[in-house]
Amino acid sequence: xxxxxxxxxxxxxxxxxxxxxxxxxxxxxxxxxxxxxxxxxxxxxxxxxxxxxxxxxxxxxxxxxxxxxxxxxxxxxxxxxxxxxxxxxxxxxxxxxxxxxxxxxxxxxxxxxxxxxxxxxxxxxxxxxxxxxxxxxxxxxxxxxxxxxxxxxxxxxxxxxxxxxxxxxxxxxxxxxxxxxxx
Numbered sequence: 708x709x710x711x712x713x714x715x716x717x718x719x720x721x722x723x724x725x726x727x728x729x730x731x732x733x734x735x736x737x738x739x740x741x742x743x744x745x746x747x748x749x750x751x752x753x754x755x756x757x758x759x760x761x762x763x764x765x766x767x768x769x770x771x772x773x774x775x776x777x778x779x780x781x782x783x784x785x786x787x788x789x790x791x792x793x794x795x796x797x798x799x800x801x802x803x804x805x806x807x808x809x810x811x812x813x814x815x816x817x818x819x820x821x822x823x824x825x826x827x828x829x830x831x832x833x834x835x836x837x838x839x840x841x842x843x844x845x846x847x848x849x850x851x852x853x854x855x856x857x858x859x860x861x862x863x864x865x866x867x868x869x870x871x872x873x874x875x876x877x878x879x880x881x882x883x884x885x886x887x888x889x890x
Contacts, residue, residue, distance in 0.1 A: 708799060712745035715792045719752035722785055726778050727759045730770045756785065773820050787814045791866055798868075805859035808839065814862045815843045822865070826881040832874070834861045852878075 720737040724730060739748040765779030773780060790810030797803040806814075815834065823845055831846030836858030844850055854861065856872035864872040867883050874882070 708796060709745040711792060711796055711799070712749040713739045715789065716745070716749040716752040718788055719749070719756045719785065722781050723752065723756040723759050725769050725771070726756075726763050726767075726781055729767060731768075732770055734770075753789075760785070773817070783813050783817065786810060787817065790814075791863075791868075794863065794868070805857060806862060808858065811836065811839070811858035811862050812841070814866070815841075815858065818843070818862075818865060819845055822885060825885055826878075829877055829881055830875065832878060834865075834872075836861055 716739060717736040721734060724734050724737070737752075739745065760778065760782050763778045765777065765782060767778045768776060769778055769781070770776060771780045771784075787810055790806055791814070794803050794806055815836070829846055830851040831844065831848045833842055833844050833850035833853045835842040835853060835855040837855050838857045838859075841858070852875045854872060854874050856864075856870070860870035860872040863870040864874060865882055867885055873879075
């Protein structure tokens with residue numbers, strides 16, 4: 708749990724630096740002091756990031772990855788990052804609850820630009836969030852496969868987490884080998 712809080716705190720701290728200082732180049736992520744309290748580190752960085760994001764215009768260009776590197780990108784990315792790591796923490800205690808719908812939609816919306824380029828040449832697929840009445844297509848061309856599950860289970864599986872969603876074998880192998888996008 709300490710490693711998860713330390714990692715997430717560093718990501719929140721880096722996002723704060725990028726958006727507060729309007730950085731145009733990738734900064735080095737801050738690190739928790741040796742012997743520091745991981746929960747305090749996380750909470751301090753979360754509070755600071757929320758203050759900066761609330762005070763910033765989403766249209767301000769800043770360093771980032773993907774097609775629209777601006778403060779709005781980081782608002783969306785941090786919703787997903789914190790949402791997925793909340794699930795990781797709950798799962799570590801054997802009590803995971805589904806991802807919030809906002810996290811699912813943001814994550815599935817960004818998947819094609821954030822993660823698909825790292826997956827290689829896969830058959831096009833449609834994912835259907837049965838609990839949300841929404842679907843997303845990934846890949847080029849008409850979908851060859853359709854996967855139906857709750858939105859939470861779809862996104863968790865696409866992020867290499869255990870879930871009840873079952874993807875075609877080539878997709879399973881690819882998502883399990885995903886590396887994080889450039890930071």
